[in-house]
Amino acid sequence: xxxxxxxxxxxxxxxxxxxxxxxxxxxxxxxxxxxxxxxxxxxxxxxxxxxxxxxxxxxxxxxxxxxxxxxxxxxxxxxxxxxxxxxxxxxxxxxxxxxxxxxxxxxxxxxxxxxxxxxxxxxxxxxxxxxxxxxxxxxxxxxxxxxxxxxxxxxxxxxxxxxxxxxxxxxxxxxxxxxxxxxxxxxxxxxxxxxxxxxxxxxxxxxxxxxxxxxxxxxxxxxxxxxxxxxxxxxxxxxxxxxxxxxxxxxxxxxxxxxxxxxxxxxxxxxxxxxxxxxxxxxxxxxxxxxxxxxxxxxxxxxxxxxxxxxxxxxxxxxxxxxxxxxxxxxxxxxxxxxxxxxxxxxxxxxxxxxxxxxxxxxxxxxxxxxxxxxxxxxxxxxxxxxxxxxxxxxxxxxxxxxxxxxxxxxxxxxxxxxxxxxxxxxxxxxxxxxxxxxxxxxxxxxxxxxxxxxxxxxxxxxxxxxxxxxxxxxxxxxxxxxxxxxxx
Amino acid sequence: xxxxxxxxxxxxxxxxxxxxxxxxxxxxxxxxxxxxxxxxxxxxxxxxxxxxxxxxxxxxxxxxxxxxxxxxxxxxxxxxxxxxxxxxxxxxxxxxxxxxxxxxxxxxxxxxxxxxxxxxxxxxxxxxxxxxxxxxxxxxxxxxxxxxxxxxxxxxxxxxxxxxxxxxxxxxxxxxxxxxxxxxxxxxxxxxxxxxxxxxxxxxxxxxxxxxxxxxxxxxxxxxxxxxxxxxxxxxxxxxxxxxxxxxxxxxxxxxxxxxxxxxxxxxxxxxxxxxxxxxxxxxxxxxxxxxxxxxxxxxxxxxxxxxxxxxxxxxxxxxxxxxxxxxxxxxxxxxxxxxxxxxxxxxxxxxxxxxxxxxxxxxxxxxxxxxxxxxxxxxxxxxxxxxxxxxxxxxxxxxxxxxxxxxxxxxxxxxxxxxxxxxxxxxxxxxxxxxxxxxxxxxxxxxxxxxxxxxxxxxxxxxxxxxxxxxxxxxxx
Numbered sequence: 011x012x013x014x015x016x017x018x019x020x021x022x023x024x025x026x027x028x029x030x031x032x033x034x035x036x037x038x039x040x041x042x043x044x045x046x047x048x049x050x051x052x053x054x055x056x057x058x059x060x061x062x063x064x065x066x067x068x069x070x071x072x073x074x075x076x077x078x079x080x081x082x083x084x085x086x087x088x089x090x091x092x093x094x095x096x097x098x099x100x101x102x103x104x105x106x107x108x109x110x111x112x113x114x115x116x117x118x119x120x121x122x123x124x125x126x127x128x129x130x131x132x133x134x135x136x137x138x139x140x141x142x143x144x145x146x147x148x149x150x151x152x153x154x155x156x157x158x159x160x161x162x163x164x165x166x167x168x169x170x171x172x173x174x175x176x177x178x179x180x181x182x183x184x185x186x187x188x189x190x191x192x193x194x195x196x197x198x199x200x201x202x203x204x205x206x207x208x209x210x211x212x213x214x215x216x217x218x219x220x221x222x223x224x225x226x227x228x229x230x231x232x233x234x235x236x237x238x239x240x241x242x243x244x245x246x247x248x249x250x251x252x253x254x255x256x257x258x259x260x261x262x263x264x265x266x267x268x269x270x271x272x273x274x275x276x277x278x279x280x281x282x283x284x285x286x287x288x289x290x291x292x293x294x295x296x297x298x299x300x301x302x303x304x305x306x307x308x309x310x311x312x313x314x315x316x317x318x319x320x321x322x323x324x325x326x327x328x329x330x331x332x333x334x335x336x337x338x339x340x341x342x343x344x345x346x347x348x349x350x351x352x353x354x355x356x357x358x359x360x361x362x363x364x365x366x367x368x369x370x371x372x373x374x375x376x377x378x379x380x381x382x383x384x385x386x387x388x389x390x391x392x393x394x395x396x397x398x399x400x401x402x403x404x405x406x407x408x409x410x411x412x413x414x415x416x417x418x419x420x421x422x423x424x425x426x427x428x429x430x431x432x433x434x435x436x437x438x439x440x441x442x443x444x445x446x447x448x449x450x451x452x453x454x455x456x457x458x459x460x461x462x463x464x465x466x467x468x469x470x471x472x473x474x475x476x477x478x479x480x481x482x483x484x485x486x487x488x489x490x491x492x493x494x495x496x497x498x499x
Numbered sequence: 500x501x502x503x504x505x506x507x508x509x510x511x512x513x514x515x516x517x518x519x520x521x522x523x524x525x526x527x528x529x530x531x532x533x534x535x536x537x538x539x540x541x542x543x544x545x546x547x548x549x550x551x552x553x554x555x556x557x558x559x560x561x562x563x564x565x566x567x568x569x570x571x572x573x574x575x576x577x578x579x580x581x582x583x584x585x586x587x588x589x590x591x592x593x594x595x596x597x598x599x600x601x602x603x604x605x606x607x608x609x610x611x612x613x614x615x616x617x618x619x620x621x622x623x624x625x626x627x628x629x630x631x632x633x634x635x636x637x638x639x640x641x642x643x644x645x646x647x648x649x650x651x652x653x654x655x656x657x658x659x660x661x662x663x664x665x666x667x668x669x670x671x672x673x674x675x676x677x678x679x680x681x682x683x684x685x686x687x688x689x690x691x692x693x694x695x696x697x698x699x700x701x702x703x704x705x706x707x708x709x710x711x712x713x714x715x716x717x718x719x720x721x722x723x724x725x726x727x728x729x730x731x732x733x734x735x736x737x738x739x740x741x742x743x744x745x746x747x748x749x750x751x752x753x754x755x756x757x758x759x760x761x762x763x764x765x766x767x768x769x770x771x772x773x774x775x776x777x778x779x780x781x782x783x784x785x786x787x788x789x790x791x792x793x794x795x796x797x798x799x800x801x802x803x804x805x806x807x808x809x810x811x812x813x814x815x816x817x818x819x820x821x822x823x824x825x826x827x828x829x830x831x832x833x834x835x836x837x838x839x840x841x842x843x844x845x846x847x848x849x850x851x852x853x854x855x856x857x858x859x860x861x862x863x864x865x866x867x868x869x870x871x872x873x874x875x876x877x878x879x880x881x882x883x884x885x886x887x888x889x890x891x892x893x894x895x896x897x898x899x900x901x902x903x904x905x906x907x908x909x910x911x912x913x914x915x916x917x918x919x920x921x922x923x924x925x926x927x928x929x930x931x932x933x934x935x936x937x938x939x940x941x942x943x944x945x946x947x948x949x950x951x952x953x954x955x956x957x958x959x960x961x962x963x964x965x966x967x968x969x970x971x972x973x974x975x976x977x
Binding site: 356360361363364365367368369370371387389391394395396397420421422423445 | 557560561581582584585587588589590591592604605649742745746747748750751885886888916
């Protein structure tokens, strides 16, 4: 059986479509074909680390030139590779067409000169990327530190093409040798970007240090060969508890894991939200965006929303009213931001219908067409099915005081959207202790910047190898051999 | 008596006392012509709905919202069906905060009985609460563990439990095609129960029912694997642990002080288990050798026991006319292809019976010689679209989500949607001779089919789950 589309292997500038085998997509609805990676796996890694020297002949200016040209070529209306990737994601991804198209339109500015510089300088430091940075220690030695690229395997998440683009951006600025395992729910975006790179910079060292292909996650024929310290030094793995746990079996001395764990996010809204109708409407609009963007498929989306409304009758009335407003704003979002989910989670909606029947404890706004819903708890606890919240369903939890909102945060928490700013200041030294990694203004949870730490680590710094050159002048740094000689006499 | 009165009477007896309606005969239960049975079922469903509309608040609210005032055709009941979530829709915090008054109020809305006068003053645990309900109401509540870490609480009643055991005996000891003998109706057996002796969990409640129903209360004829009971509160802790682990909040899990105080007792119980297993084995293979027994457990537990027995060179243990019942699906356990042969060789019985059911309904459906689970006459089966829950046609061969309307259920609403994928061949007349509709042999949970990790604590896992909770208590400073 031939598949709906083909995922070629991009091998350091060459595009390979031989030895095709079939795979199912994540939604299970369609199949695609890709070269049998078992046959090509030996060609994926760099033969010899010395082959990375060419990356150091490239100036950072040239890197900026190449990335800018890449960005300019990533124009959805004219780029056939992107259009092909879009067609593939229509069958492979759970998101609707408008949103997927939009996810390609945001790629170009990512590679702009100013943005690449901002990321490189703030997340590593240009001087470390481009040379040896001198520093004198207290004992008198002269240090020179440089950030080298590594041989890195990436396992990006498939919810939106941005992840693949960011992966390539990070790889190029760190002068890394990069292998990307394409995700089954976004199988072609990384390859489309790679092919565009080959178009704008054929035979360039940057192009020759990039390989992108698909194999089924967990395939031992590929992974046992490839995931070895003599082939790769680091694995950057995004999301998916099962896939992350799977990768850990290959981690050993010489092969490091940079884990961008599966995460959930939460929201905290202070009592200030209820000062007046206009403020409430504004808060509702912001919260609706945090819930609705890309249909709540992301880790940064709002899910459980703690509201310091109080739990007395007036407080509950406020929370319920806010729930209604958020629902109104949610369903009014334009389709490139949010739509009713294409594949709503039946089990979740079963729980929602039950909450609707249990009106002593819950108030359910919407959801009858599975278009999304707001479940307002009528006491200060979230619904027990909160880990299932997806497809534009959020749970408002009224609480009496901010002491209670630490419940919003746990080991798996990433972003906390907070309103107003003053509450964020109040909470920012406390919430990280419980697990929060990013505190942001309500309404911005899903507008994620690249030039900042991610998941409480600095992945780009971690992708580098930090190499030290020390120079010790025996007249300055006390030499051990002289001390030893003195002790003998 | 007019014909109409006679019909009315027969519907009432059919729905309230099917055992005597069918003359205690398993054969008659599965010999009613399809159309005649369906007519009875439709009328009984309509009547039961009116009764439950008046007495069960949660059903009434749903029906009002959907503007459903009567049930005429089978499919009319589908929008009113509850999912398993209905029986765990209480906030778990109520249990942590010992608000058993509010738990009672919640349960009151799910049952046809009036619970408004139940006294829960001073209740400190789930088990205590359930004991109060046992004492003060017609209920015999059972609990079962669910996927989100909240215990389901099913308001079953004592009357249904008694009826259920009589029905089990009817199904276990009779042979289709033969009217029951006195011995069939009152068998004399020892009961082998490879599980904890008691508890409020669905299948453990059955232990007491079986004891009452099969041994006439003679303790010496009841042979459990573990003498102790499974504490519901420990199961609640295990559920909470799983939920907390899923949320990444295990570091903040608090153990109820009353439960924590009993830590040593639980640990001692856990430590005794290997000896108890040995003693159990000796008991069934020596003391009960050659006896007629009733034994029931899941496939995998039965297989483990049989396998261990064969390895010790023990086989053909029981009288050939013993009643052996198994089932429970193959949840998460890979068994070898010949597992039934292994079980049969060890037990040495003529037949091993297999049943299908789920705890939200009370009726068990026994498999025929062809391996089909024939639906008992007071249960109306449905095959639904797995995603939309719309009913699929009641003709031809249909595969989808199983749902039932159980007319016999009086204590709670009988319309429930399962998590299982089933196939029904509506037009089939089964070669076994039973006239009833049947679920085909292969039944699988949708969650397993999706390959999703199902953290539902099945009855098969009780032992492991209890140990998990105790191990957790060992690891925390109390």
